[in-house]
Amino acid sequence: MAHWAYSNVVPWWPYVFILLGGWLPTDAWRYLGVLSASRIDETSEAAALARTVATSLVAAVIAQLVFYPSGALADIPTLVRLASLGAGFAAYQLSRRRILVAIFVAELVIGAWALATGAGTG
Template sequence: MSDWAYSDVVPWWPYVFILLGGWLPTDVWRYIGVVSASRIDETGEAATIARTIATSLVAAVIAQLVFYPSGALADIPTWVRVVALCIGFAAYQLSRRKILAGIFAAEIVIGIWALAPGLG
């Protein structure tokens, strides 16, 4: 047995793999969406269902990050993550739905917890 690897013969194959396996399938659906977007009624049932599914997926990801975190986020106590979520949501609502306001408010809560000794 030799130590032969495909990358030794064709060093650019990972880039082709990324192009064909990652970019192309994603962009095909984007182009189909752009072409068909003019035919979709924004107030129709299909658009409402798509928006509902997208919103629920985002809510599920947020819930997983808050209640079942991994990595460095797991070192932050649950009560801090919940308070940051609540204050971030309140800032989002009070700022007329500006996402950055909610993100910054939640980050400030976590930053205060990180800098304040004895809160952990």
């Protein structure tokens, strides 16, 4: 007996789900932000709070990736992940806050570790 699934009946359903569940809610908030941006004072306490919360969320995600990784990242030793984070942060500061430089340097640290240990070679 065949297993029934909605995606077997309507094969394009996952794409509609991604559109409705992922893209639409995210973009709705983006559009509201664009429409209301001209009315928000950048120096206000509300804007400072929003920046603080956003920065805290990014820091929390980075901390989770470094200290509680999953998937392939979990195979990289904590010391290497910390060295990569530190090198990326130093590169960010030394390059006058260029995020792409920081990402590249952090990836170089992990890449050097992978080459030195033969990690990732199946």
